[in-house]
Every structure is written in structure tokens, then in C-alpha cells.
Amino acid sequence: MASRRSRRAPEYADVHRLDTFPKVLADNAKRFPQDIALREKDLGIWKEVTWAEYGLMVRLYALGLKDLGVERGQVIALLGANRPEWLWGEIAAHALGCASLGIYKDVLDDEADYLLAHSGAVAVIAEDEEQVDKLLTLAARVPSLRHIVYCDPRGLRKYSDPRLISQDDLKARGRALDARDPGLYEREVAAGHGDDVAVLCTTSGTTARPKLAMLQAGAFLRHCLDYLEADPRHPGDDYVSVLPLPWIMEQVYAVGQALIARGIVNFVEEEATTMADLREIGPRFVLLAPRVWEGIAADVRARMMDASPFKRAMFEIGMGLGKRALARNRRSWLAEALLFRALRDRLGFSFLTSAATGGAAMGPETFSFFHAMGVPLKQLYGQTELAGAYVIHRAGDIDPETVGLPFAKSAVRIDNPDAEGVGEILGRDQGLFAGYFGAGDATAIDDLRDGWLHTGDAGFLKKENGHLVVIDRVKDLAVMSNGVRFSPQFIENKLKFSAFIAEAVILGRDRPYLAAIICIRWSILAKWAEQRAISFTGYSSLAARPEVYALLRAEVERVNASLPAAQRVRKFLLLYKELDPDDGELTRTRKVRRGVVAEKYAKEITALYQGDDAVDIDTHITFQDGTTARIQTRLKVETLISADENGPIASKAAE
Template sequence: MDMMSYGSILKILQLNAKRHAHKAAVTFKRRGEWVTLSYAQFYDRILMASRGLRKAGIKPGDRVAIFSENRTGWAIADFGVQAARAITVPIYATNTAEQAEYVINHSESRIVFVSTRLQYEKILQIRQNIPHVERVVSFEQFLGSDDLPVNTLQQLSEVSHPLTDEERVELEEEIAQITPEDLITVIYTSGTTGVPKGVMLTHSNMLFDACAGVQKLGGMAEDEVFLSFLPLSHVLERTAGYHAPLMYGAHVAFAENVDKVVENIQEIRPTVMVSVPRLFEKIYSRIYENVHQAPAVRRSLFHWAVDVGKQYVYRRYIENQPVGSLGVKYGLAKRLVFSKIKPRFGGRMRFFISGGAPLDKTINEFMWAVGIPVFEGYGLTETSPALTLNTIADNRFGSVGQVLDQTEVKTAEDGELLVRGPQVMQGYYKNPEATAQTIIDGWLYTGDIARIDENGFVYIVDRKKEIIVTAGGKNVAPQPIENELKLDKYISQAFVYGDRKPYLVALLTPNVERLLEFAQDKKLNYIEIRDLVTHKKVHKLFEERVRDVNAKLPSYETIKKFVILPRDFSIEDGELTPTLKLKRKVIAEKYRVSIEGMFDANGNGNGNAQK
């Protein structure tokens, strides 16, 4: 069927409630047990939420915030807001009270949904500063303050009172009035720099992007099972891991939390997942650590299998050539090696979709070799998000794929990627100046430096504002170097710095588990991790690891000095965005003394690693 003709995702969901009435729509864990709502049940809960919102005075065009981690309540509230023809304003669950205050006030949200008492208490802290908020609705039950009463979603929805025929007709008449041009959401960019901007997306923007993405992948089977763990507050998960599967009659299970993803994969046994590169980095690192500790014969077998797998993938999927006898070798590699890796992904995983940050080429090649391809794509909050995507039929490692249907890309003189298409935002909420600076003559300026090859594959070089220009005038993209460093089993995270400086330096965080093994093996004396990262033998170890990376780089891209930090960068400390991108300005300022020390005449950096 022509999805676009329905004008909104909610109208398609209304149809699915009839077509797939008894089919599983969403699954979530409650009190240790997985619970499933069918499409009919899910849709009824959405209508009840809409009924409650309308009784609470929500009118078309009003803004309603959702301050919650992923869960079924998020989805019911979101579609309930849409059914009331209002506008959803998501807030990352990791946001502080002050960050939430800005979003709530700027959007003038009238109601705030919260997941737990923790989020409610953040709202309570800023109660006097958010005059537009009339009520708080929670997905869990707890006692609120007299200053800020709280109702549950069940109470708002009056779930003990089934919908009457009259109510259903009235509510569905409201849904019928949704137009493709109506705003579906205002998403505030997490932002690696500056004040967040509210991205205005319409029903048409998000509907088109979900349809075009699925079409690019060759369609979606109704028996697909998605495991959702990226924040629904982020547009990638919302479009690719939530809107798209529910539009096509698939099944969405919500992971308990990020820490339980590996466990939930075994329980749900998904067929598709949307992720950011960090998950694949951890998987790759853990597999290679286990191989490193295996007997020599098994190590040799593993490396042989990976080599054969990569040859097979390139021959079949990149060069589109007959595989010949290589197919026999690959069959043996699958049986002896890859068949033991795939169960770690639940046993049914067909593919991953990756976005949000660049995925290292080596890791992607490995995943394809194993038989679980990762389709890397590219987009922005401002583009709903997908603009390009690799597929099983058209893939180039290191690229972010080719453009979706009706989408155009080109590069400006300085290499910045410009785009236009039906998924491009309407502008920034209450910020016409920023809109005018971003959309010029119909083209959206992405802020990313890119190249486009003769086959239309797009390669993202780096963020325009993050390109390092050394004192010698060399332009250096830090992310590829950081990704190379992170492949090392002892390095967890890396931050490369050197703008207007004579050479590049790095802040490195250790893989604590591997570092402790090293300390035990070398019988190092220490009390805490802070002692270890300043130990001479640890410095020597890291010098060797960085030197290995430097050997692959031109001289001006090599890391001359580094500092080892005792812990990872984190969202909680403001160093990462909710989608795990480095907040470069924050990190540079926070560790300014350590960074500048590496450029002192005396060379106070705690490690040197020449090429």
C-alpha cells in the first residue's frame, strides 16, 4: 500500500489495529516479566491517552513534553499526543533539571510526562521556573508533592473505563483532521556546542523518511522483531526503530535499559536493531579479547575465517562477482567459527542499522563477514533523520551509502555537504535567524565535510567545525584517528586535539578490565585506577599502542603526546551527548590544563609516542 497517502503514521497505526488486531505490537518488561500489547490493545491505549489529554485541556498545536527513558509508556504518550493533534517535545532521560527547564520553557510545554520519581524530582527542582506546566503525568505510581501533584498515565487515560463507541468516533474524527503539514514534534538538538535548537518536523517529514528508509532496504517483513534501546528522544531510534516497524506491522520490544541490552537480546531474540557505533566497538573488542586468550590453533582458525569472510563479502557484495570456490571456504568458516558468534546476537539477527556517528570500517567488515551486516547511514535531526543508507545490494565500507528516494546531495566549495528533500525540517522553533543560516536557497547546510564518489556513495570526512587546522596549516579530521585508537584493546575512548597547535595530542581512557589484567600480569603495585594510569609501565604500554597507530598515519596526523585519564568520558559529566558523541568544547575546557601541558616547552604530557 502507498504509505504516504495516509498523511500520518498514526493513521497507518489505526489501520494496523484492524489488520493486525491480535498481532504483537509492543513488548516491555514489568516486574521481571515480559508483557505484550497487541496492535488493537496498543491502539486503544493510545486513544485513551488522547481522551485524557483532551479532557486536560490540550488543544491542537499545544506542546507536550516526554521526559523518560524508552518504555511502552513513552510510545503511548507520544501517539496519544499526536491523536490530540498536539506536538511531542522529547527530553533525554539523562538531561539535568536545568537542561529540561530550557526545553520545557522554550517549547512552552503545558504537560510533562515523566517515567519515574527520579525525573519527577528534576521537574520539582525547577517548578518555580516553568510557569507553562499545568500538570505532570508519570508512567509509574508514586506520591508527588503538594506543590506539584502527579497523576499516572493510567489515571489520565482512565484505563478502567473502556472507550465508548461515541468516544472512539470522536477521537478518530480528530485523527482524521491531521494533515501532513502539521507538526508532529519539536526535537531539541543535544548539541555538541551552544544552546539547543528546537527542530520542527512535520508528519510528512517523518512519514516520508520512514517509508524511504524501508524502501531503500527493499521492504520490511511483518514478522521482524526490533529491540529498541537507543533513546526515543533521538530521531534515529524514533524513525527507524519505532515508527517504521509499527507502520509495517512488525514487533517492537523495549530493552529494560542500556546495561541490560546484551541480556535482553538473548531473551527477545530480535531480527533487527538500530544502534550507534559504540555497541559494535564493544562487541568487536570483546570478541577479539576472547580470541587473544584462546589457544594458538583456535586463534589461527579465527583469523583465517575472518580473512575468508572479508574476501567473500567483497567478492559477492562489493564487486558483485561469482564467489566460486571461495563459497566453499566461507561455508566452512561459518560452520567452524561464525556459527559460534551469531548466538551472541540471539540467533535470529538479520542486520543492524547504524547511525549517529562514523562506524569504523574494520568493525563493519567484520560484522558482514560474520553474516550480520551493519547498514551504515547518515542523517541529522534536521532531516528526520535519514538522508543516505547502505544496503545489501549497494554497499561501500567507509561510506554512509547512497541517497534515499527524492533526496539530493551536493558539496559546497569548502566540501560541506548540502541536502534537500521531503525529510528536511520546517526550521528551528522560534529561531528564524538560525533557520536562515542553515537553509539557504532550499538547501540545508549540514555542517559536515563530505565527498561523493562517481557511484553516488557519500563519505563523511568530519564535522566542519571539528576539523583541526594545525599551526602548519594542515587540515586534520580527528574522528578517523580516534576510531583507530579505539580499536586497540587497551583503549576505551580517545579525544584528539591540536587546533592551531604544532602537533596533535590525545586524551585516552583505558579499557579498565584489560588494564587490570596487565597490572596483575606485571605485578604492579597500585591502590586505585588513578595510580595505574600514572604508572611508568602503563605509560610505556600505551606509548607502544599509540606508536602502532601512528605508523599507519602521515606525519602531520600522528599523536605526539597523550594523557591517560582514569575514567571514561560520560553523559552524566557533560562530556558526551545522549548519543555518545564527544562534546569537544566541553572536554577541551575541562581538561585544559592537561592538554596545554602537552604543548609546554618542558613537555609536561605524561606520554610521548613518535612515529
Template sequence: MELTDVEPTRTLPGLLLDRASREPDVVALRYARAGSVQTVTWRSYRDRVRELALGLAWRGVRRGDRVAVLSSARPEWVFAALAVQSAGGVVVGVYPTSSPAEIEQVLVHSEAVAFIGETETDLAKVAQIAANTPDLSLVAGIEARPPRLPEGIAGATWDELRSAGEPDARRAADRLAELVAATTLDDPAVLFYTSGSTGAPKGVTHSHRTLHHAIRTVVGLYPESLTQQHDAVGFLPLAHVAPAVLLVFTPLHTRLVVTYCRIEEYREVLRAVRPTALLWPPRFYEKLAAELIERAESWSGLRRRAYQSAMWVGRRAVEQRWSGRRPSVWLRVACAAAVRAVFRPLRARLGMDRLSVSWTASAAIPENVLALWQIWGLDLRENYGLTETGGCPIGHFGRPFPRPGSIGREFPDPRFQVSIADDSEMLIRAPLLFLGYWRDPAETEAVLRDGWFRTGDLVERTADGDLRLVGRTKDVIITRGGKTINPQPIETRLRESRLINEAIVVGDARKYLTVLIEPAADTWPAPMAAERYRAEIERVNADLARVEQLKDFRVLPRPLAVERGERAANGKVKRTAVVNSFAALIDDMYGPNDDRAIADHVRSTPH
């Protein structure tokens, strides 16, 4: 598959049928289960999908129907997704951390006819709200049988769903081929739900065609994956667009083999698999870098001096690369020796020694974190993508060891274009753009006009032509883990309390959310008891997903002031000014900062 000017010819299930026919006994994927790693061939992959697709069709799923899947990263999510698409349906990803209310919102909005859940807990959540979902007719459980459901909604186990279709294998194969052939490239394939910039989630609709072009951009990250096996570890929720595109759909077209595991097992599986391909949010790189720093700083004697010397060499090598100069022969030899003798063994502690190129997206990565991994010999690059873009329309494609601070340039295909509006908002036009927001033409028209998508991100071009993010047009928070959260509904709920006049949720580029509280006027100057504020926060947290919950709070020492720029003349809170005014108070809620430790480590290692 070339990177430029390519049009797809097969739907995603069509790609699966082709692979199973062409190389049935080749390993398609792996998964960790009960302490061991199991393999699935392309033949077995197709057979599992066929059983599920025919079972879903027998249960009444038709072309265009939506089927929701809530599960951790495991092969069953993959089989379910391709089975739904084989039956002509649309996969609706549901986040594993979703509350019953959030599940209800997605099922109602998407008009899902079926729900597939992983655990007994997941199935209990959907049973709790099933009566409020008028289109739901089937609930299936991967690990457990669904509990009692309202009349008109059938329950089934995973095995019952697999065995419900055509029992004759040859007829079943023909029937699957017929179903797959009835789906077109421009049919909706997946709904990815995102909170966006409003309180209500939006269903971002991608077709088989747009996902094909998203796959092409992933191939741009790892071009050799077309001809050589690459290994990845899949533990991030597949309801998110980036893990789904990389870990579910890209392997259909490449030699990427994913080992799926639960998130609590990913460190052990990383060490076992030793991946050659990675695309993580910044927080994982930061967290693991802090662990390796701690290990390196525990060394003594000759080993410590060797590490310090290697850091000196690595730092100078990346500085030369960032400046556009080719390092001297001596420096290249010394850098290679430092990577081989010091940094690669250090990275091997995490199973990251086989990586040469790695990628990060979904949130801004601290420059010191990216710099440190580059010093350690890992060509870590930043790229850019949104749920609406599916893949990575912008990145450092084919440009090793880029200077931290930019997201790169457009994907090398003339159809991928970036325009910068007068207000600095980045507009993108590309064949991977979503079809629109599900059942929401007004929101779609607001961001998608004449083929151009308004990203909501403010950018500037650097002197060498790269794009640099400088801000956002929307009042959203993006955590270090890449979660996009609208703070306004949370703040509104807190202001319902008679104790609270103003609440300012913070957490941009942080590990979690916290909140600054301005007490109600009649409580000044005497502070209220901390327990009463904590009770109000717990009240609000009870209805929030885990990533939206507030982990800590601080009471402001004074009211917000117009003259300090913290409020506009009309009384509206100016978030950036508040964050700047009370930076020390905010830092106090986060304790030791991994980024600060990494920055100190990058700068302070003796020459």
C-alpha cells in the same frame, strides 16, 4: 509502501487506527519486565493510546500544545507519544540523563503544558524547577506519583491519567477518531532537542509528513520489513531521533516488532529476542566486538585453529567484495561454511546470529570495527542522518558488504538530492527535512534556504560515486556513542577558574570527554596540585549532563604556541593542532583502546 515517489495519506495516529482495525490481534510490540517478555497487540496498543489521549484532552491538552516525555525505552513512552499526537499535540522528547536545569530549559523553550516522567527521581527533578515553567499545568508519573508541585500545576499518576477521559468505550472510540481526524499531515508531531553547534538546545520540528518520509528511508534499510516480521530490541533513549523513528514510528507502517527494555538489560534481551534488525551507534558494535575477540582468543586447540582458518577465509571474501570482484565458487563455499560453523555460533553468544544486515549511524565508525563484523559474516553498513533529517537520506541501500570509509549514496528517490558547496559542505534537499527550529527563525534561515539544508559536514565524492565524510564546519565533538556536544560552554566554565588559562575539551570519536589544561601564567613552571584541578572539574561537572561530564584531565607540559600552529595570531586555540601536538597525552587518558585491539585482531590472525 514503495520507496520512490510516495506521498503519505495518514498521520501517525491514523496509521495506528488503521493497523488496529485491520489486524487487532497481531502482536504490535513487546517489552521485558521482571525477567519475562510481555506482548501488546495492535488492539491493546490503540486502547492504551485512546485512554491517554482522552485523558490528556480532558486535562486541557489541545491541538498544537507541547507535551514533554522523559522516560527510558518502554511501551509507555510509545503510548504517550501517540496519545499526545492523537490529541493534536506535539511530543517533546526529554533525555533521561537530563539535569533539572536542562529539563527547565526544554520545558520553557517548548512552552510545554504537560510533563510525563518515568521515575520518582525524574518527577523530583521537574518538581524542583516547575515554578520556573510558566506554561506547565500538568505533571504525570508513570511509576510514581509526582511530589508536591507549585500552585496551578496538577499532579497525576499514569493510571489516573488513563481513567480521566471518556468512560463509555463506544463513545470513546468515536471521540478518538474525531481527534485524530482533526490533525493534518503538516502539523508538528515531535520536537527533538539537540545541542547543535551552540550552547542552547534547539527544538528540531518534524511534522507527520516529514516523519513519514523518514520511515520510508528506514524501510530502505530493511525492505522486506513491509511483508515479513522483523525483530528489534529497543533500549536507546527514544528522545533521540534515530531510535524514535526506527523503534516508535516505523513499526506503524511495517512488520517490525520491537521489544523494549532498560539499557542495563539489553544484553539479556538481545540473547532472548535474537533481533533481525539493528541500527546502533558505532560504540555498541565496537564494545561487543571486543568481547567476542576476548572469547575467541581464549579458545585453544582445534577450536582455535578453526577460528583462525575462518578468519583467513572471511578476510579474503570481504577483500574480494570491496574490490568489486565476485569471490570464486571455492571462496564463496568456504566463507559460507566459516559463517555457519564458526562466526554465527560466536555471534549467537550475543544474540546476533539471526542478523544478516545491520546498520550504524550518528558517528563515524572505525573502519576496522566495520571490517571485522563483515568478516564475521554480518553485512554491517554505514549510513548518514541528522536530527534535522529525521531518517537516513544517505546510505548503502541495496549494496551489500560495502567497503569501509563511505556513507553511501542518496536514498533512491529523485526528490532526495545532495549538493556539495564550494567549501565542500554537504547540502541536502529531501521531503524528510525538518520544518525548522522551534521559535527560532534566524537559526532556521541560517541552515535551511530554498529547500536546501546545510548539514555542517564536509564531504567528497569517491571515484565510484559514494560520499565520504572528511570533516565538519562547526566546532563540535561527536563521541563514539553518537552524542553531539559543543565543547565551548564547558571550556568557558573551566576558564572561570584563576588556576586555568586554557581548557581544551577532547573526545571526538572517543568513549567519553576529557580535557587538556593549560595552567594560568603565574603557575608556570611549577605544577599545581592535581586535587585543585580535579576540584575545578567537579565544579563544572556538577551542572552538566552525564554525557558532557569530563572523566579525566591532563596538564599540558608547556604553553600553547603560535609558532607550533596551536594558536592563531589573534590567540584563538586551534583545536586540531592541539589534539595532534598532544596525541600521546590524550591517548593516556583513555587507556586500552577497543579499536586498536580490533585492528590488531583483524590484521594479526595467522593465515
């Protein structure tokens, strides 16, 4: 699709005049009614939605909600996967002067209960029966919830709850109200103002329940425009919406930027078809979380396991040429011909003009892997409270160790830097939030002083180019009992570059050496084991295999070789399960909740530090469908550096 599109000059909406989402949408629908705005793949067919149709759906949704009694200033929640209906519902909420609240589709009952009750949501637009069932169980705990609009009617026709209404019935109500009062929608949209709180966006919640940051329409749109000045997008540029819409950066890309720049937002059929659908679209822009980029890199290397000796040799030669050329800030034409052109096509990256990653740190190894391949990957940095990213790499100014430079109307500085220039990162941006819902305005927030947000992240500004380098969370920077300072996240990212490691947690605060809890990458290691006729029955049994321990030992030793002696991992064990957001071990954006891990796996951590060779596990795990399973296994503690070697303990004395 991308190869057939003509390239126009960047052309952005006037967000100073059109200061709300519905105003920008109405202008697009009026001026460019037949241009494509959205695509959704359904039953193998890409279905297109024009700007005129987009505007009509939002109109009917809004008037339907108005007919149900929804009033200005209330909250409308959205629950489900990324679909056009989500965008229609969100912008319809804004058209009525309501705030939208996105909830992750895999939310647990307790989280949904908290978010809906705390926000006082009066209506939820839910994707399907699964989400409706979740909402109906919360009936008694969320008295404010009066309406549940469902988009997919399958399985719901026999439900009799009076709060349920199908989207078809909602649109029918909208049509009827539009016929009775033809100018009502326009009056509602005109009544909206840029100072209105449009989006309630959940913070990451790494240490507690997420807060709801209140983002104003005008400030958010101006922030998105500033982003586009730093990373331009053209009308008709394709974007594939993969990351969850409740996340602030997906709000920036799929909602704000798409409206302002008239990009085309594409929705994949299902998560399992993402890479195939992405290849069909051939997007100009893509935003993926670091874990997704890491997964793609791991999958590429894993596929080489199945390749012929000749193809494996070509891959190694091509990657070697590409990385050596990248070190000289060049591209290798031979590597392009041997490997990279075909590899980018295979991944759906042939037409990319900009690719981004954010939400968590990415290791330099993964970043350089894609740049050697010719993928124009950029790191970005920001916070929900500042409307997402406000620091990004610019084209032609890429540094894999940094996250780039602030936008033109944004700024960063380092608070209380030490002798090496490392301190807390402070950020300032015009997208500044209006406060946390239910906690007063932003002036009452301790982390906001004189317009600067204290991010809680540690970093420094690189002298050579002024780029921002993010090290870790300030609270996560740790010191061992021997005085050696280290960043867990930095080492974890190095470990996760391995095709066989899905997650890693580095331990060592107030301890004599560093140790690691590692989660294997199941999909790739299962294939690796099958090729070698290694028997296993599931994740736990595979993780306990001695062959797997030997393989992972080599991977950790490879990382250790790149680290100072004082910061090398001395011991590790392979966990019997993956870390999971549903178990509270990760946030919904896949950041480690270190406090939860430390408490939940205290027995395993103790074994790593008291000299045990193994630790016996007898526990139960709960699956997403509510079923449980008993896990009985013995986790080996693998020692890489003994106490009498010149390892972490001895290194301090040597200093």
C-alpha cells in the same frame, strides 16, 4: 523467536492517505488487531502488546489528557527510558494535535529546565520517581507545566503535588470521557493533518544548547517510507529498541517505520540486560550507535583474553580467514564453521537481515570487523533537520569507507569542492523540517538555501561508485602550524577500534604536531589488570599505571603505522576520568564537544605541547547522584616520536 516467524512480502501503510501517526495506528489496529506490535521484558518475562491493545492505550492516554484540559497546538514532553508507555504518550499527543518532545532520561536539571521552558510544555509523561523528582525541582522555573503523568507508581504514593497523576488515573479519565462522548477520539484523530508539527526533536548541540527541530507528521512518514524502500522491512520483523527515543533515528525506527511496516518493537528489561535480551529476541533489524558497535567489538576481543589457548587460536584463524575473504568480497565457509556462526548466535545476530549505525562516524576497522563476521552492517548519514538518515548502504553495495547512496527521493551534493573534490555536504530530503521551535519557519534558517541543507560536514563523492564519504565537521578539519591538514575524527575512530580505548580526542590545530587525550575502556582494562595482578583502586589510579601506559603506547603505535608520517600522534596522556555528557564534554549521542574539552583540559593540553614529562592534577569531579570526589594524580605525558625523528615536524620540510 525469529526462527519461528514466517516471512511475508513487504506491506506498507498508505502514508499519503494516512498522513499522521495516529491514523496509521488506527488503521493497523482495525486491520490487524491480534498481530503483535510491541514486547516488553518485565521480571524476566516478555509481555506482548497487540495492535488493538496499542491503539486502545493511545486512545485512553489521549482522552485522559483531553480531560485534563490539554489543547491542540500545545507541547507534551516525555521523559524516561524506552518503554511502551513512551510510544502511547507520544502518539496520544499527536492524536490531540499536540507536538511531542522527547527528553533524554539522564538529562540534568539545567537542560530539562531549558527544554521544558523553551517549548512551553504543559504536560510531561515521566517514567518513575527519579524523573518525577527531577521535574518537581523545576516547579518555579517552568510555569507552563501543569501536569506530570507518572507510569511507575513505586515511591510516589505519598507525593501530594497537585500536578501529579498516575497513568492509571489518566486512563480512568480517558475511559470516562470515552463513555460520555464515544466519537470524540475519532474526531480528534480525523482533525489531524500531515502538515501538523508532530515531533520536536533536539539537535545534537555540539557547540551550544540544542535547538528543537519541528518535524511535520506527513513529511516524516513519507521520509520513513522512502527509507523502507532503500532498506526493506517485513510485517512481524523484530526490532530491539536500544538507543534513546529522543534521538531522531530511534523515532524513525521505533515509531515511524514500525507503524508503516508493522514491525515488532521490543523493549529490553534494563540497560545491563540488553545483549542477553537481544539474543532472546533474535531481531531482524538493529540500530546501534558507533560507540555500541565499538563496545561489542572490544568486548569480543576482551573475552578472548579469558579464553583457552586453543579458542584464542581458533578466533585468530577464523578472523584472518574472514577478513581475507571479505577483501575478495566473499565469505569463508571455514571461518563460518570455526567461529562466525557461533559468535553471531552468542551476540544475538543470527537472524539479522539489516544492521545499521549512525549518529557519528565509525572507523573502517570496526565496520570491517562485523562484515567479516557476517553481520549485514550498513552505515547511514543524515541530520535531525532532514528527519534523520537519508543516505545508506544498500544490500550488496557496501563500502566501508563510505556511508552509501541517497534514498530515491533524496539528494546530496558537494558545495565548493577543492581540487580533491572535498567540500561541504549539502542534503535535500522530503522530510525537511519546518524550522526551529521559537525561531520562525525554515525559510529563515541560514543553513537552508533553495531547499538544500548546509550540513556543516566535509566530504566528497567517491568516483568509483558515487557513494558519499564523510570526513569530519568542516569546522573540525584542522591545519597544523606546519601546514599539514588533518581530520581529528578519522584518527580518533582508528584509535577507538582498540579494545582498550573508550574515547580519544586528537589535538593539533595550529600546533606543530598531533597529540591525543585518551580515555581508557574501564571495564576491559580493569579485567586485564586483575589478570596480571596489577593493583589499582579506581579509574584514575588504573589510568596512571605504567603498565597501562605501555599497553596504550603499543595501541597508538599500531594506529600510527597506518597513518601518513605527517599525521601520526606524537604525544598522548591518559585522562583521569571518562568524558561524560553530564559534564558537557560529549553530546547525548556521544559526539565530542571540542570547545568544552579544549577549555576544561587546557592545563593538560599545554603540558602536551610545552615539553613537560607530566602534569599534576588536583580537581573535583561530580557524580550523577550529586556527590563529589577529589582527584589528585599525576598524568604522564607519553612521547612516541621525538623532535629529532622524522615525525610530523620534519615531514613538512621533506615535502
